[in-house]
Amino acid sequence: MKEYKSQSKRLVRLFRKSRENWKxxxxxxxxxxxxxxxxxxxxxxSRENWKxxxxxxxxxxxxLRKNISEGEKKGKNFQNQ
Numbered sequence: 001m002k003e004y005k006s007q008s009k010r011l012v013r014l015f016r017k018s019r020e021n022w023k024x025x026x027x028x029x030x031x032x033x034x035x036x037x038x039x040x041x042x043x044x045x046s047r048e049n050w051k052x053x054x055x056x057x058x059x060x061x062x063x064l065r066k067n068i069s070e071g072e073k074k075g076k077n078f079q080n081q
Contacts, residue, residue: 004011 006014
């Protein structure tokens with residue numbers, strides 16, 4: 001093992017503090033990662049919901065346009081007779 005010039009007491013305190021700082025940093029990163037995972041999940045669900053609503057609205061719009069155009073064609077046929 002390496003021989004350190006500092007006293008063992010000081011080294012123990014230094015290494016313990018270093019370990020505590022490392023643990024705190026790791027815990028902080030884990031919390032941030034978890035928060036970001038939750039945010040991604042929520043945004044994905046929201047995006048899927050809005051996508052579904054947009055698709056439904058587009059279908060309705062196509063149906064309405066089709067009904068209007070059919071109505072106009074029937075109106076013209078009726079007028080021609």
